[in-house]
Each structure stands twice: as structure tokens, then as C-alpha cells.
Amino acid sequence: MGRVSRRGLLAGAGALVVEAATAGCAATRSVPGTASTPPAPVDDLPARLNIAVTAAMRQLGIPGAIVGISVPGVVEYSRALGVSDDVTGRPMSLDDHMRIGGVTKTFTGTAVLRLVEQGLMRLSDPIARYVDGVPAGDRITLRMLGDMRSGLYSYEQDRSFVDAMLAKLPAGPGAGAVTPRELVAVTAAHPLSFAPGSRFEDVDVNAVLLGMAVERVSGQPYGEHLREHVFEPLRLTHTSCPATGELPAPYARGYTRGAGGAVADASLWNPSWAGAAGAAVSSYADMTSWALALGKGSLLDPATQALRLARAQDSGPGAAYRFAIFESGGWWGHDGSIAGYTSVVMSIPQRSATLVVLADTDVPEVHAAGFLAETVTRTATPDNVYTQLGALPRPSAAPAPTTDR
Template sequence: MGYSQMRWRKACVGLAAAAMLVLPASAGSAYGGATLAPSLSASSSTDTEFPELSPAVAARLDKAIRQVMREAKVPGVIVALSAPGKGSYIRTFGVADKATGAPMEPDLNMRIGSETKTFTVTALLELVDEGKVGLDDPIAKYIDGVPNGDRITLRDLAEMRSGLFNYTMDEGFFKALTSDPRRPFTPQELLDFSFKHPVQFQPGEKFDYCNTNLILLGLVVEKAGGMPLHDFIEQNVVKPAGLRHTLFPTGAEFPSPHAHGYTNQTASGKVEDSTDWNPSWGWAAGAMISDLQDLRSWARTLATGTLLTPETQAQRLKTEPTTIPGAHYGLGIFNVQGWIGHNGSLPGYESLTIYLPEAQATLVVLLNTDILHDQAEPSTLFGQAITRIVTPEHVFNLPVQASRPKS
């Protein structure tokens, strides 16, 4: 889910000691500024809980974001915050390419890591609505050879309660990926890394964030949907949602314009440019690409369930407690202190796309590093700093749980 119980596992979730660029107060790109958005109906309580995004509030946000950038040594970040009747705050800070100094821009394509899970599970739930799969079907009905497959249901997989071993935690996987991060992986290769380990617990016993779950759900979507996962998501999720710059790559392709990504998740431990690394190892759990405007739209679509029946969306949002204080997880979606959505991370990139129903507020954060700062995800640091200002009763926070492979 991007919060990472180990560093690589977060990616199919989201510091360089050198080459940081912190812009002076006048240099942040004010794309859209603090402009008023069209008003939508909102409860009276929203007026007291979410502030108008005035120039004064925008200045506080600018200062907080720059402070996170400075302390966490983040090269560049894109932020969008809005709520009906309260205005819009859209800013870019820092650089998209440390070599050239090219600035971050609001239209850059970015790798979104584990936010991919929200698309994969949406595809699965569409098939549920069509009667082609059942959430309480065992995974063995669709995929052979899954440990405990006759007991693990699709619901267990989507809720991160399967008990399967997370392939991104396997040492062999870590060595294979870091030794050649441009190599392609097949879904079966990823499952093989997982299935050589015993199950960790019986299905439903507890929450354990696991990318293996999503690889299996991606295969179910392919089987029940009758086409490759990337095609199904494009035709049945991306297009119906009206997203124009969101794609599921089949290799290392990365449409321009895009930001360069920087990571220390390397064989040497040194910071490298990971822009052209192949995200196939994340597949249904973390391979997708999107941009700011699409994610602003997707935040609302995901949280309000416009692609699903109300009954299925209600099941999706029935979240359960996790091992993280203040965080609950549903069907491929989390609720952190009232903010609904997902984060993502993979080498060089992190993202956060969340929606607060009470205020109908949307927050999207995109950045071009995944390097931890004091064992904290930079995306979480931005989310926390921003929500402390605008929703102090709903402060976003996802503490890191351990130390390596992420997704």
C-alpha cells in the first residue's frame, strides 16, 4: 500500500545527501494558484472543518511543503489540494531532472506504484458486479497451485488478509531485481518467489500488506475478463473514468513529459536515476503511470464508487483495522484518519491520492524520490504536513513498519 513493511514491497505501494534543490519562496510554480473552484453541495460542518484555500492558507502550505523538501532532500514535488467552494491549491516545487535542472511541471507523467492496486481491484469489482466472479470464491477456482488456495478467497486477497508470503520480501527476488532493474518479470515468476515460502497465517486472521495478493487478482481479472490485464483496465476502468493520461505499461515505456526518479534501492546502496527501470515486477500491484489531473479525478471516482454498484462500493469501503495506528484497509483501498485512497512507491517515485468525504476534498502528491527520511516515507511527510494545516482533525499519517523491499 505504499506504507512499506519493507522497502521494496512498498513500490507496488512511494535521501540523496546531494543534489537537492530547494526553491526560494518566489520560485515555486503556482500553477492554478489559490483560485476558487465551482461550488458543489456540502454540509454546514464542512464550512468549519475545511478552510478556504486563500492566499494566506496557500502561503502556509508553501512553507510546510518547502520544509519537507528541505529536510527530506526531495528533488521535486507536485501538489494539488481542492474542495468544493473552498478553492484549489496547485503547486510544483523543485526539479524534475537533477542533471539539467528542468523544473517540475503539473503535466508530467509519473509512476504511481501501489496506486495501481486501486485500478486492479476496481477491475475485479466490476467483474463482481457483472456476476463473473464472486468475492467469496476461493482463489483455487481460478488459479492452480496457490498455497492454501482452497481457503483463500478473492476478498481475503483484496483486503490483504490472505496469509501468503509477499514476493517482494524474498531475498532471491531482491537480488534478481537490484542486479538488473531493467529486466522484465512475468506474473508467474513473481508468484514463484512467493510460493516457495510457507503461508504466514490462515486467511482472515490478520492484516498483512502483500503484493502477491494483487498479482493473483490481476490473473483473475485476465481469466474472467477474457483479455490481458492492461487491456481490461484501459477499456473498463481508465476510459470509463475519463482518464486521459493514465496507462498500464507492458514494459519500461514511460510517455513524455515525465520526471526523472531517484532511488537508493540499488545493489550498491548508492543513489541512481531509476527513470527507465522496468516496473513489470510490480505488475497488477504497482506498474501504472498517471498524472496530476487524472489522479485528482480518480480520487473522487475511487472514493465515491461511480464505476461500481452502490452495494459493491459499500463492500469496498468496509474497512478493517490494520497494524498501523489510525489506518484501516478495505478492498484495495485504505482509510487513514478519514482520508480514503491509496499511496504508492517504487524506486524513484512516490504518490499519494486521497479524498476526504466530509469536505469532498481531494489531495494528490507526486514526487520523484522514494528515499526515506528518518525512516519516514516522503509522501507521508507531505501528506501529514498538508493535512495538519487544512484538516487538523484528520491528519494523514502512515508510519513505516520496517526497513527494506517495498511496494
């Protein structure tokens, strides 16, 4: 749900949908330290998790991942598995930074809700009050944007835009820079996909517009506002919204499918096309802290958190999605997908439980981090199983990886 890259450059939380020229997933890799893993005693949950996760990584050909689940009184598990550099074989580290894609939307939504608490905006406000040039902007409210019910065309579906970005991004961290206004212009060149508020569709332009509204009301650049009002209050010292494709050290390299379908290293691709929908970078420790703060509404008043989690009027597809957050199997949070990386950041607030998965690829046909998150929860919390809000195939039903790498 809400990913920033459905294939290669794009996807639902903000990526540029790329139709790969070759089908299938990355080739099966050996994951360091797994070949000689002994059978786990039936009561050794961490050992069983190691076996399940490494098997899932082999199945999808995931180079490396950071996987953690904490359920007080049940399990405490955090591992860095595989490699952060598929060329040098450098092992993945719990300290590695990664792009978190659509999880960025949760920061954006929180920033909006804090401004609502201050009386500076209302969720019923039309986006036209803050940003001009938006199709049906007088009818699309901030709430519709946060709930992914605006009906706006997804700019990452525009073939010419995607092709242009794929041609520019590999040139370096500063290449392919695009402004939020330019992203909105791509969307505005197309008709609405459906009447505002009538149904659910996760498109990045919704969060991009919310980010623009935050800037308009606060008078601060989006990244600076998040740093001051979200990151610093929670001491998320390894989380940022970089202005270019540069990544803080240490970082895991991310693998995607680029132009022509070839697997490419997208680590330093400029994420400006994802903006407030997916440009953030973080670490495992910060995401674990954020997972619980998001679920509990630590930065919001209880009434505002309740408003955030209020179910949309209809109970059709997308009903599990609220204001820049969704629920799956009792877990609350968000996933992400951006060129080279996938993520899942969730919590069960009433149990103070957290689930964080960061993977350094978006090559597999299924969401890599989501696949691992489902594997972990089926093993550790069978009463609370996480699944992607898009019919993620179960681990046993996933397509077999091909040998195209």
C-alpha cells in the first residue's frame, strides 16, 4: 500500500512506474551466514525468524535487509542480513541509512495535523486555498488528499515524464531535480481519474500537495519544517529529506530496474520527484522510534490522533487507509517503495510493538520489504499478520526468482 516505486523508478508511494523489459525478479543470491544455519529448536523464535527471513530473501533475490520486530514479552529481534553492496559484498549493518519512500507520507500527514491543531489550517479546507492550478482544487480537501481520495491523476503514470526522469537520474546526485510545482503541472495536464472523494487511489501528488500546503502555512521549506517540528522533538537524528541524491554515511546501495529493464544501482538518484510523498532517508533505529510514535500519536493531541484514524465514510477498497497511515493485521503505519529501496514501518500501539523492515531493492515483482514483513509476522505474531494492502502474495505463493542477474 502506498509505495513509492512500483517497478523500477516509480510506484504508489511515490515512484515512477517503470515497465521492465524483462520480467521476473533478481537472481537468487547466497545470503552471508545462512548456508550453515542449523535447524532451530521449536521454542527458539529468533532462530526460527533467521531461517524464515533468509529463506524469503533467497526466494526473492533480495541482496540485503534490516529486519526487526519487538513485541514485549514475546520477541525482541533485530538483524542486518545479506549485503549492502552487491558488488563488494559489504555486509548490511543496522546503522546503514536507506531511502524510506512512502513512509515519508506519515511525516507529511503529521506535519499537517500539527498545523491543524494550531488552528492554521483545517482538514476541510480545499487545496486551492494553499496551491493554485490544481484540477478541481476547490473541491479537493486536505482530508481527501491525506486519505488518498482526491481523484487526481498520478504524475508517475505519465510516460514522457517517466522516460525523461530515467534518462536524467543516473547522471548523478544533482541530476533530474524537479520542483513540487512541476510535479503538479504534470498531474494538471491530465483529467481527474474519478470524482473527488468517491474512491481510494494512492498517488504521490496527494502528499506532494500537502507538503506544499505545509510550506505555504509555515513559511518554511518542507524539509526544514519536518526537522524542526517532527524529527527533532522525537530525536530522530538520522532522518532527513536531502535536497539531492546524496546519502549520509554509512548507507546501503539500492537496486532497481532502470531504462530498458536492466538492474541499476539507484543509490544516489535524486528523489525530488517523490518529494513529500517519498524523499526521506532514515535508519533502522529512527524508524523503530517513529513506528511507535506514529501509532501512538506522540506528537498529536488524542483527539487529533482519533481524527487521523477515523474511517472513511465508505467501507470499500482502501478503507484500511486513513490520513497518511494504514492498518494491516492490527499493525498501524506505512510502507514505502522508491527506486532501489522498499520499507515497512508499523506498530501495534496498545502492545508497544514495532515492526520495521528495510530492503535494498525494489526489483522483485512483489514488494520486497512487505514480503519479509509478512514472513516475520506469520512466524512471530500469527494473530497479527501484516499483509500489503494490495493483495501481496503470501511467501509460499510468491513467483520464483529468475536468473536475469
